[in-house]
Amino acid sequence: MTSPAVRDRWRERRAGRGRACADEPSRSDSPDLFDPAPYGMGLTARRVLRLWREQRRLSLVGFAYAFVYSALSLIIPVLVARAIDRAIVTHREPLAPLLILIVVLALARGGVNFLRRYATSRVGIEIEARVRELLYAAYLRFPRAFYDRQPTGQVLSRATNDLYPIRYFIGWGMVQAIQSAMLIVGTGVLLVITNADLALWSALPMPAVAYFAWRFGRRVAPISRAVQARKGDLTDAANEAVVGIEMVQAFGREEIIQDRFTDRATAIRDEMVRQAKVEATFLPPVFYLPSLSVAVVLLLGGRAVINGSLTYGQLALFIQLLLQIVWPLEAMGLILDLGQRALASAGRAFAWLEQIPLLPEVSPDRAASLPADAPVAVSFDDVHFAYPGGAEVLRGVGLRVEPDEIVAVCGRTGSGKSTLLSLLARYYDPTGGTVRLAGIDARALPLSQLRGAVGLVTQRPVLFSETLRANLLAGRPDADDAAIADALELAGVAKFVASLPNGLDTVIGERGVNLSGGQRQRVALARALLTDAPVLILDDPLSAVDTELEREIVAGLRDGLRGRAVLLATQRLSTLALADRVAVLEDGRVVEEGVPEGLIDQDGPFAGLFGEDAVVGAA
Numbered sequence: 001m002t003s004p005a006v007r008d009r010w011r012e013r014r015a016g017r018g019r020a021c022a023d024e025p026s027r028s029d030s031p032d033l034f035d036p037a038p039y040g041m042g043l044t045a046r047r048v049l050r051l052w053r054e055q056r057r058l059s060l061v062g063f064a065y066a067f068v069y070s071a072l073s074l075i076i077p078v079l080v081a082r083a084i085d086r087a088i089v090t091h092r093e094p095l096a097p098l099l100i101l102i103v104v105l106a107l108a109r110g111g112v113n114f115l116r117r118y119a120t121s122r123v124g125i126e127i128e129a130r131v132r133e134l135l136y137a138a139y140l141r142f143p144r145a146f147y148d149r150q151p152t153g154q155v156l157s158r159a160t161n162d163l164y165p166i167r168y169f170i171g172w173g174m175v176q177a178i179q180s181a182m183l184i185v186g187t188g189v190l191l192v193i194t195n196a197d198l199a200l201w202s203a204l205p206m207p208a209v210a211y212f213a214w215r216f217g218r219r220v221a222p223i224s225r226a227v228q229a230r231k232g233d234l235t236d237a238a239n240e241a242v243v244g245i246e247m248v249q250a251f252g253r254e255e256i257i258q259d260r261f262t263d264r265a266t267a268i269r270d271e272m273v274r275q276a277k278v279e280a281t282f283l284p285p286v287f288y289l290p291s292l293s294v295a296v297v298l299l300l301g302g303r304a305v306i307n308g309s310l311t312y313g314q315l316a317l318f319i320q321l322l323l324q325i326v327w328p329l330e331a332m333g334l335i336l337d338l339g340q341r342a343l344a345s346a347g348r349a350f351a352w353l354e355q356i357p358l359l360p361e362v363s364p365d366r367a368a369s370l371p372a373d374a375p376v377a378v379s380f381d382d383v384h385f386a387y388p389g390g391a392e393v394l395r396g397v398g399l400r401v402e403p404d405e406i407v408a409v410c411g412r413t414g415s416g417k418s419t420l421l422s423l424l425a426r427y428y429d430p431t432g433g434t435v436r437l438a439g440i441d442a443r444a445l446p447l448s449q450l451r452g453a454v455g456l457v458t459q460r461p462v463l464f465s466e467t468l469r470a471n472l473l474a475g476r477p478d479a480d481d482a483a484i485a486d487a488l489e490l491a492g493v494a495k496f497v498a499s500l501p502n503g504l505d506t507v508i509g510e511r512g513v514n515l516s517g518g519q520r521q522r523v524a525l526a527r528a529l530l531t532d533a534p535v536l537i538l539d540d541p542l543s544a545v546d547t548e549l550e551r552e553i554v555a556g557l558r559d560g561l562r563g564r565a566v567l568l569a570t571q572r573l574s575t576l577a578l579a580d581r582v583a584v585l586e587d588g589r590v591v592e593e594g595v596p597e598g599l600i601d602q603d604g605p606f607a608g609l610f611g612e613d614a615v616v617g618a619a
């Protein structure tokens with residue numbers, strides 16, 4: 001049975017006020033840009049219909065088969081009745097031709113059924129694939145803030161598990177509903193034509209069947225939707241454990257994680273048990289009430305046969321047809337449930353597809369363009385930034401990097417260095433002020449051009465699970481081996497690559513060789529150096545490299561970086577040696593700027609950060 005809590009949650013959801021799951025801690029009461037409420041039935045149905053139209057031809061073929069199938073299902077019992085009356089009971093017609101016709105039509109019905117299933121399943125599969133494709137394409141264009149907000153498990157399950165009901169409903173439910181309706185109506189008409197009285201009597205239990213089927217659909221729909229929603233939570237729990245397995249084991253958190261997983265799995269199990277109960281309550285009547293019709297027909301029809309007002313064939317027709325509509329009647333209940341489930345999952349998918357703001361692309365006619373092959377200066381003008389729902393991290397940063405200058409941003413951990421750097425390639429947009437490249441507002445540049453102009457080494461660099469070569473070429477596909485070798489040399493990773501048995505063709509990452517943190521960092525650095533981007537962002541690019549190697553790399557890199565505007569974030573004095581100028585970030589502002597050598601002698605924030613280190617370094 002449905003618990004009041006579940007019912008309330010779904011009522012709330014239907015009204016469009018609900019959250020993904022009511023037991024989640026409520027995160028914020030402000031309307032949440034990156035967690036929009038799922039679409040309601042009407043809105044979703046219109047969108048599904050639009051996708052369905054793309055498959056119109058195949059769908060119509062499916063409907064046509066459904067029609068033929070229903071017609072054959074009605075014709076065959078009529079022929080059987082005729083065979084009984086005219087060839088078996090009386091001998092007015094030979095039996096063989098009728099028998100052959102019946103067998104042929106039965107075979108044809110089997111064939112048509114196959115074709116219908118094939119056609120409609122295809123439609124379902126195509127539409128499911130289409131929604132998944134749209135969603136995945138959107139995932140690739142969603143801003144980082146979306147991923148900050150949505151747990152990975154939800155993101156994954158919404159594009160996988162969550163979409164199955166759409167396929168089942170469109171691939172099976174829709175046509176089955178129409179076919180069932182045709183069969184039920186056709187059966188009714190045939191029975192009334194044959195014997196209106198008997199038809200009425202035998203129809204007596206049918207409203208009850210329909211009622212139970214309908215009640216079943218109503219009861220089971222919210223439960224199965226709850227199951228669906230909880231599957232995302234389960235994927236989440238599993239995902240967390242798998243991704244963090246090292247820490248889980250290191251801190252002996254297996255039990256806690258296991259408990260969390262079990263809790264969520266149990267929640268799903270409980271809902272499923274509830275579903276089984278509803279099924280056990282409502283499905284048997286749906287199944288057995290039609291047998292009551294058969295009993296009525298045997299009793300009343302049998303008497304009619306005995307007193308001669310009904311033929312044997314007609315009696316057989318009644319029984320055949322009544323047994324034949326048990327399934328369509330039951331299917332109606334299932335389809336109601338399935339339809340609601342499909343609309344619910346499509347509603348979630350479409351809400352994401354349409355409501356999550358993509359990084360706004362500038363329209364081509366209004367887009368500015370960076371000067372081709374020219375150096376680019378970078379400037380931050382009074383830049384403010386807060387993460388969605390968070391306090392201001394940057395509060396009026398002013399900073400300029402000349403086209404041929406290396407500027408290092410330093411500051412305490414958490415001071416906003418990475419944040420500042422991520423604004424440059426528009427992974428986030430500033431909440432106030434302007435970021436400019438070559439004097440042009442970054443928001444006026446087409447995203448592809450902007451990202452092409454900015455080479456990037458993130459603080460925790462990610463390499464693709466491909467060959468080293470493919471990784472290095474990601475930013476500049478036409479680079480030749482000599483250029484690759486130079487980049488590897490500059491990044492201090494040439495020796496390591498040479499030591500690999502397959503060299504540049506070694507597959508790395510999840511499907512290949514695992515690199516150490518420092519190796520990964522240097523490959524990422526080489527990848528950024530290889531691009532001909534006029535602007536480079538290096539977020540603590542050598543933090544995982546030992547000091548000696550770092551010193552070597554820094555020595556070579558200073559020249560290697562010439563000709564570009566480089567913005568570097570670092571915590572380490574040794575990496576600071578790269579910089580022409582240093583800016584100190586504190587309280588969301590640049591509080592000090594100058595050449596490192598000059599700053600260290602002043603009693604300012606920079607000296608506060610590095611003073612002791614510098615003394616040690618000098619000693």
Ligand SMILES: Nc1ncnc2c1ncn2[C@@H]1O[C@H](COP(=O)(O)OP(=O)(O)OP(=O)(O)O)[C@@H](O)[C@H]1O
Pocket residue numbers: 148387390393411412413414415416417418419420459571
């Ligand atoms: N994705 C995010 N969502 C919300 N807040 C964030 C996010 N990333 C960072 N923050 C917050 O913004 C502040 C600045 O973080 P940032 O990563 O920019 O610091 P940082 O100077 O790069 O630190 P570190 O030296 O440790 O790399 C921190 O208080 C952090 O908690």
Ligand SMILES: [Mg+2]
Pocket residue numbers: 417418419459539569
């Ligand atoms: Mg950082």
